[in-house]
Amino acid sequence: MDMEQSRQKRSFAPRALPHEEYFAPGHRGCQGCGPALAFRHILKALGPNTVVAEATGCGEIISSPYPQSSWRVPWIHTAFENTAATAAGIEVAYKVLMRKGRIPEERINVVAMAGDGGTGDIGLQALSGALERGHDFIYVCYDNEAYMNTGMQRSGLTPFGAFTTTSPAGKVSKGQSTWKKDVPAIAAAHHIPYVATACISYMSDLYRKILRAAEARGPAYLHVLAPCPTGWRYPSEKTIEIGRMAVRSGVFNLYEIVDGKKRLTVKVRERLPVSEYIKAQGRFRHLTDEDIAYIQRRVYEEYEALLAEAAQI
Amino acid sequence: MIEVRMHGRGGQGVVASAEMLAVSAIRDGKYAQAFPSFGPERRGAPVVAFCRVDDHTIITREPISVPDVVVVLDPTVLRAVQATAGLKPGGKLVVNTCLRPEELARDLGVGGCTVATVDANRIALQFIGQAITNTAMLGALLKVEPVASLEVLYGLLRERFPAVADMNIQALQAAYDETSVAEFVMGDIVMGDKRKKLVTDLPTWRTIDHACIVFEPGSSVQYYTGDWRSMRPDWNSEKCVKCGKCWMYCPEAAINVDEHRDYKVDYDYCKGCGICAEECPYGVIVMVEECE
Ligand SMILES: Cc1ncc(C[n+]2csc(CCOP(=O)(O)OP(=O)(O)O)c2C)c(N)n1
Ligand code: SF4
Ligand code: SF4
Ligand code: SF4
Ligand SMILES: [Mg+2]
Numbered sequence: 140m141d142m143e144q145s146r147q148k149r150s151f152a153p154r155a156l157p158h159e160e161y162f163a164p165g166h167r168g169c170q171g172c173g174p175a176l177a178f179r180h181i182l183k184a185l186g187p188n189t190v191v192a193e194a195t196g197c198g199e200i201i202s203s204p205y206p207q208s209s210w211r212v213p214w215i216h217t218a219f220e221n222t223a224a225t226a227a228g229i230e231v232a233y234k235v236l237m238r239k240g241r242i243p244e245e246r247i248n249v250v251a252m253a254g255d256g257g258t259g260d261i262g263l264q265a266l267s268g269a270l271e272r273g274h275d276f277i278y279v280c281y282d283n284e285a286y287m288n289t290g291m292q293r294s295g296l297t298p299f300g301a302f303t304t305t306s307p308a309g310k311v312s313k314g315q316s317t318w319k320k321d322v323p324a325i326a327a328a329h330h331i332p333y334v335a336t337a338c339i340s341y342m343s344d345l346y347r348k349i350l351r352a353a354e355a356r357g358p359a360y361l362h363v364l365a366p367c368p369t370g371w372r373y374p375s376e377k378t379i380e381i382g383r384m385a386v387r388s389g390v391f392n393l394y395e396i397v398d399g400k401k402r403l404t405v406k407v408r409e410r411l412p413v414s415e416y417i418k419a420q421g422r423f424r425h426l427t428d429e430d431i432a433y434i435q436r437r438v439y440e441e442y443e444a445l446l447a448e449a450a451q452i
Numbered sequence: 453m454i455e456v457r458m459h460g461r462g463g464q465g466v467v468a469s470a471e472m473l474a475v476s477a478i479r480d481g482k483y484a485q486a487f488p489s490f491g492p493e494r495r496g497a498p499v500v501a502f503c504r505v506d507d508h509t510i511i512t513r514e515p516i517s518v519p520d521v522v523v524v525l526d527p528t529v530l531r532a533v534q535a536t537a538g539l540k541p542g543g544k545l546v547v548n549t550c551l552r553p554e555e556l557a558r559d560l561g562v563g564g565c566t567v568a569t570v571d572a573n574r575i576a577l578q579f580i581g582q583a584i585t586n587t588a589m590l591g592a593l594l595k596v597e598p599v600a601s602l603e604v605l606y607g608l609l610r611e612r613f614p615a616v617a618d619m620n621i622q623a624l625q626a627a628y629d630e631t632s633v634a635e636f637v638m639g640d641i642v643m644g645d646k647r648k649k650l651v652t653d654l655p656t657w658r659t660i661d662h663a664c665i666v667f668e669p670g671s672s673v674q675y676y677t678g679d680w681r682s683m684r685p686d687w688n689s690e691k692c693v694k695c696g697k698c699w700m701y702c703p704e705a706a707i708n709v710d711e712h713r714d715y716k717v718d719y720d721y722c723k724g725c726g727i728c729a730e731e732c733p734y735g736v737i738v739m740v741e742e743c744e
Contacts, residue, residue, distance in 0.1 A: 154696030154713070160705045163670030164721035165677055168703065169494040171725035176703040201494070202672070205664050209672040342700060368725075369495065376726030376739075379701050 151343035157183045166209040168201040171375025173365035174281045176339050184349035185248045192217050192225040194253035197288040219261045223269035226251035230274045249276040255296035256286040259322040270329035270358045277352045277359045283367035291370045295320035301422045308425035326360035327396050333359040335395035340382030364391045372421025387411040389442040403449050413438050453506040454599050455516045459535045460525035462499050465586035470501035476600035477505040496680035498532045505599045521597050525589050532679035539641050544596045548572035548585050553634035563639020568596045570631040579623040587620040591627035681724030683739045692736045698728035
C-alpha cells in the first residue's frame, strides 16, 4: 500500500465529505464517466459560492442539454479557445462590483474548466494570458487524454502509444507518436502560487488540493486525471481502479507546486509495472512488448527525476 | 407522404436503419429523407430517428411529431419514452417484443391504431448471433407499411455489408414472415408515461429565452438516466459498514444516505456502471441483470 493511501485510510472518511450535491443527477455522461465524478467532487469541495466557466467538451455537453442543466452553481458556456479569458472577465467584474460597493465583499471561487484538448491545445494562449495577468481564479483541466466529445481524436495530452481516431494503430502508425504534453509544467512556468495534479481515485488528495487552490491568492492550476471508459476502452466499473493504476505505475504522478516548491503528495512504495496499466485498456491493445518496455523505461526515468527534483527543494 | 419514427438505444443501429430505408425508397423511384434526433446522450440512452417517403419532393426538414408509423427496436425503451406520442389515429405501431399485438395493446392501453409485434431479439440471435435488431425490425415495418421493396433493401444490404448481408437478410425475411398484425378500432392512442420529453416537445427557436439561459439550477433531475441501465446494483445491507465509498465514487450522485445513515440507490438515476459494486470493500453490492 502507498504511504499516502495508508495515511488517507486513517484520517479520511468518505462519509464525512459534504453531502450537498452541486452537480445534479440526470447528466448525460456515459456509464462510469470519470470527468462527471470529478465535477461532482470539485463542486462539493468548493461549495455554493462558486462560478464556473466551461469550454465545450464532454463536460459541458453532458451537463447542459438545453433547457436543462446539472449545475447548481452559476455556470456559463464558453467557446473552446477562451475559457480562461471568460473566467478572468468574471473575476474582474466581481472585483469591480465589490470595490464600488454594489455587492458585498466576499470570497467567490471563480473556476475555469476545460478538457485536455481545451486546455493544452486550443485554450492554451488564453490560459497563459490569464495566468500571466495574475487573476484570482482556479483553472481546472479535467484530463481524459483525448478529444472525447467529438469521438476520440488525439490531443497533445494523449499518452504515447494510445489509439485514437487521429492516431490510429496499423502498419504505419502505432497510435499516438508523441509523449504526453506536460501542461502542469507550462502552468508552473508562469510562477503562479499554486499548481497541482490530482486524480479522482485519490479523493482525499483531490479535496485537499481543491481547497488549497481556492485559498491561493492569484491563479491556481489543477490538473485532474479523469479516466474515460468509452475512450480508453475498459469496462465502466473500472474507472476508479484505472485511475489508481495510473498513479501506482508512475504513469501519472500526484504532486503540488506551492510558490515554486514541488512536493510529491502521493509516494508510491511498490511501483506497479506499467504493463498492468496498459493491458487493462483497449486503447493500448496493439502495443508490443517492446513498445511497453520503452514506455516503462521512460516512465521510470520521469518518476526518478521527479523524486530527485522534489527532494532537492 | 409516409412519416416513420424509430425508437431504440444508442448503438443499436436505429439511425442506420432509418437511412437504409430512405435510400431503398429513393432507389424505388421515390423521394425520401432520414435523419436522427441529435442529443448529447451517450451509450445506452434512448435515441430517435426519422424517415419520410413521398412521391414528390419533400420540403420540410422538421422532426416528425405526428408519425404514420412508429417502430420500436428495443422493448425497454417503451418504459423510457412516449413512443406513441403523436401517432396518427389509424396509424401503425410496430414493436420488438415477445408479446402478441393484443397483449401489447392491452399493456400499453392503446387503441385506434394498428399494432404489429415480432420477437426480433430471438430472430436476431438465431440468424445474426447477437441481439442486433435493426434489420429484423425493418422487415416488420415493411410488412405493415411497404415504403420500400424488399429486393432493393436486400441489394443495399449486400452492397454495404457484404460480410454479414446474408444473415441480416435472413433475419429481415424471418421478421417479415413472423410479424403479427392486429387492428384496434376502438379506443384512443395513449401517450404513455409522460415524465420523458420527446425532442418534439422541447421549446423551439421562437420560444427559447435569449442566450439560452437556464433558470432552474440542477434541472437535469427531470431526466431519468435510470432508463439507460442494463445491470442493476443490489444491496445486501446487513454486511454494510456504512463507510460511504460507494456513495463517494458514484458518478451520477445516484446513491443517497437516509436518516439511519443507510446508503440507498436512486434507481431513477443509477446508470448501472458497476463502480459501487467494484469499489465496495465488503462485497455488499452485486450487479444483477435488469430484467424487464
Ligand atoms: C474551435 C472549435 N473547434 C472544434 C470544436 C468541436 N469540439 C467540441 S468538443 C471537442 C473536443 C473537446 O475535447 P476536450 O477538450 O479534451 O474535452 P473532452 O470532450 O475530451 O471532455 C471538439 C473538437 C469546437 N466546438 N470549437
Ligand atoms: S466519452 Fe468519456 S468523458 Fe465523455 S461522457 Fe463518455 S465517459 Fe465521460
Ligand atoms: S451502478 Fe454506478 S450509477 Fe449505479 S449506483 Fe452504482 S456507481 Fe452509481
Ligand atoms: S461501500 Fe459497501 S460497506 Fe461502504 S457504505 Fe457502500 S455498501 Fe456499505
Ligand atoms: Mg479530453
